[in-house]
Amino acid sequence: MWIYEKKLQYPVKIVSCDLKLARYLFTQYGGPDGELSAAIRYLNQRYTIPTNEAKALLTDIGTEELAHVEIITTMIYQLTEGATVEQLEAAGLGTFYAIRNGALFPADPNGVPWTAAYIQAHADPVADLHEDMAAEQKARATYEHLLNLAEDPGAKDALRFLREREVVHFQRFGEALRIVQEYQQAKKVY
């Protein structure tokens, strides 16, 4: 069961009308290493992960990733809200407008729709946790690209917050892996 909390995890204060950034941000919505991929990856892996620590962690980080999807979509929505067709075209969003006007859609900046092929699961705790750690590093790198592309100070604040969350999540998945390794070691010894 999930409960919706009618608030953002981190305040979003967009001041400019940076439509190019709106397009780039789609990578963290419907792109391969985006927040939606992260949420679905973790919430899907939790059923077959063996340790209770990792079951809790995948549930909790998967849930937090949904809050990050909301931060990203809020930024895209606010950056594009009220833009003219000419402005959208100039920012490379003309194709998005042609298909669905101003509606949001989980796709990457090139319009390639989100696909479950971006994620994996093997019911092997070492393989799955390494996938999760890699995912956090790829998302961290993506946020750094976005920080280099962004101008809006409010958007940058939110991007810095989201990037740091990847660092923390990597640490926690690493610890979950250490716990799995300790259990495997204990099995061998006794």
Place this chain on the structure above:
Amino acid sequence: MGHERVHLLKKIQEVEFAAVELQLFLDTHPQDQRALMEFNHYSRELMMLKQQFEMQYGPLLNFGFSPSQYPWRWIEGPWPWERQY
């Protein structure tokens, strides 16, 4: 919307963020008593702040976790993704 509402909301975001961080920490450190004590402390503070917020600005949670005044206040804007939020 009002400055006071934004201020109270920010306070909730701050306390809840510490609780999120402690929750993830406790998932991989279930025997850390200091982290657990802090988590329980922030959990209580968060409950009080949310109650205070909800009495003035309406429910924060759906499905029975927040009571509502009349008329049904859940549908009131602004929603979190809106500029006025």
Place this chain on the structure above:
Amino acid sequence: MNQYQHPNYMPAMGYMHGIYPIPFMPVCVMLSNAYVPYQYYNQTFPLAEALDKGTYFPDLYQPYVEKDKRGCM
């Protein structure tokens, strides 16, 4: 490196139970295994600063320095 980051640091965690307490780095290191150092509860940021920075733990705060935008010459 503070005392918590020392490889031999073992925290006092109440009582021993199963695999706990887990050391900062594994006692028995094996080839073809990746190990992340196990964090110990240390300093924390004030709440407003934690939200601003994206972590409650100063030990985990690793901010990014943005690229110089002047580019190639």
